[in-house]
Amino acid sequence: MxxxxxxxxxxxxxxxxxxxxxxxxxCHGAFAQEAKPAVEYISEDVTFPNKVDSITLAGTFSFPQTNGKFPAVIIISGSGGQNRDGLMLGHKPYQVIADHLTKNGFAVLRYDDRGIGASTGVMKGADIADFTRDAKAALVYLRSRKEVDTKKTGIIGHSEGGAIGLAVAAEDPSLGFLVSMAGPGVDxxxxxxxxxxxxxxxxxxxxxxxxxxxxxxxxxxxxxxxxxxxxxxxxxxxxxxxxxxxxxxxxxxxxxxxxxxxxxxxxxxxxxxxxxxRFDPAKYYPSVKCPVLAMNGAKDIQVISSVNLAGWQKGIRGVTIKELPGLNHLFQECRTCSVQEYKTITQTISPAALDELTSWARQITGLQK
Structure with a gap:
């Protein structure tokens, strides 16, 4: 945020x-922790429509090489125009998350924001309501894939993406789970x-x-x-x-x-x-019925963990709260933890954050007993 x-x-x-x-x-950061193509899974470039706004969104859909239907997630980006990898400061966090999840049994859809990359539409002037419609369109497409277990579809939203995911979850009683990564928990x-x-x-x-x-x-x-x-x-x-x-x-x-x-x-x-x-999570909390994981870095100075995790804790009964020591807003291990430091850190996402996210999602979807 x-x-x-x-x-x-x-x-x-x-x-x-x-x-x-x-x-x-x-353009000044060094690329780090970039995922490489893996034999464990298949990746496809895909497009899907947001029919309400008459735009076409483009992304990457990845799924395990094995046969069967898989629990699946969409990744929703934070504020500002971002591509499907979440490219910023030389890092590709959404690519890294997708790679980790797919290797652990999930199908994953990540997409370019409207007006970014191969997606049509216009980013300038768009707001949370617009991005929420895009996320709904992504979820419709995800559930249309034959590789997906439609009863186990979820959302992972980073920062503003956590707010968008919350709005979708409040309207979609069939959503399997929601993960907020440094999403706002208060107004x-x-x-x-x-x-x-x-x-x-x-x-x-x-x-x-x-x-x-x-x-x-x-x-x-x-x-x-x-x-x-x-x-x-x-x-x-x-x-x-x-x-x-x-x-x-x-x-x-x-x-x-x-x-x-x-x-x-x-x-x-x-x-x-x-x-x-103007976004107030309290308006959406009562309507959320799916399991929720709210994660924050303890050193986040953009979405403060103590303030926002308390909001999630108060708002959703049974929510799982994870405050991760030593991590910033991008879930990197940091020293000064300033915004300026983001670009100097070679780590894209802490392994601890990836493990917390994946372990919880595997338990919720039955992949890990």
Missing amino acids: DSRTNRPEKKLKMKLSTLCLLFLFL GVQMILAQTEAIYRNMGMKDSMVRIKVAEQRAMVTAIAEEPDTAKLKARIAENAQIQYAANPSLKPSVTEDNYTKMLVNAYMVPEYLSII
Whole structure:
């Protein structure tokens, strides 16, 4: 999940959303832990329609080489446009997850987000509701495959994908299971405020300044949560930006008030980000009937484990909660655990995270007695 933070123009990277910061580093990481073609399973490039939105999604479907019908999952990506492998910072986490699961007896469908890779449609302007329709279309296709045991189909969603998976699970009583990997467990306002505090503390900012930055963020995200009218919301964000500018004299040498206001309005008025802030898991929890695994890295500074896992724990009876020590938002073993560190870590996903995910899924689907 991403955030919006406010800094002088000369430090624009730290002022953009965490998601945008990730993409600034996209081409600079070293590829690591990339799965290689395996004789244990078959992979096919596939396409399937989202008939509601008249687009075609493209992905990879993998399944074990042996005969029979297999429990199956779709992998749903986090925020921002991602391809079927989840390519970011030189890592391909969804490819690694799919490889591990398929080697352990699952059929797996992962797909390019709309407007990304070989998928049609447009990413810009899309939000959680749009991505939820894409996920439903993926699930329909998954269940149409002869290799799939339709009674044992599930969803694995990372970050925003956890929210999308939750929305699908709430509407689909036949879903076999749901795995949230660092998915939001509380409403978007709480999630982003906890994230904002954690990111600034990770940067080494003094407590007094952290409180100021959290208060600035609270004004922004509260406006988003409260105001459905686009024009009125834009005006409130602009007003908040002007207040922030006046309170931060250090901004004046590097950026004008007008440019600062425009920059923040553009940063916050993004449909996907608005939908993240307005998403409230509590609306969906009561309707979820399938087994749920909620996983988080204990060192995640984007979706804070203590805050969000508590939301899952409170919201869903019988949920399995796993907080994994030493792991960041991407489930990598980390040292500083900052967003900037993601690209320097050679590990794509911790083996401990892969084992927790696969072991639970195998037990739920009967592959592991």
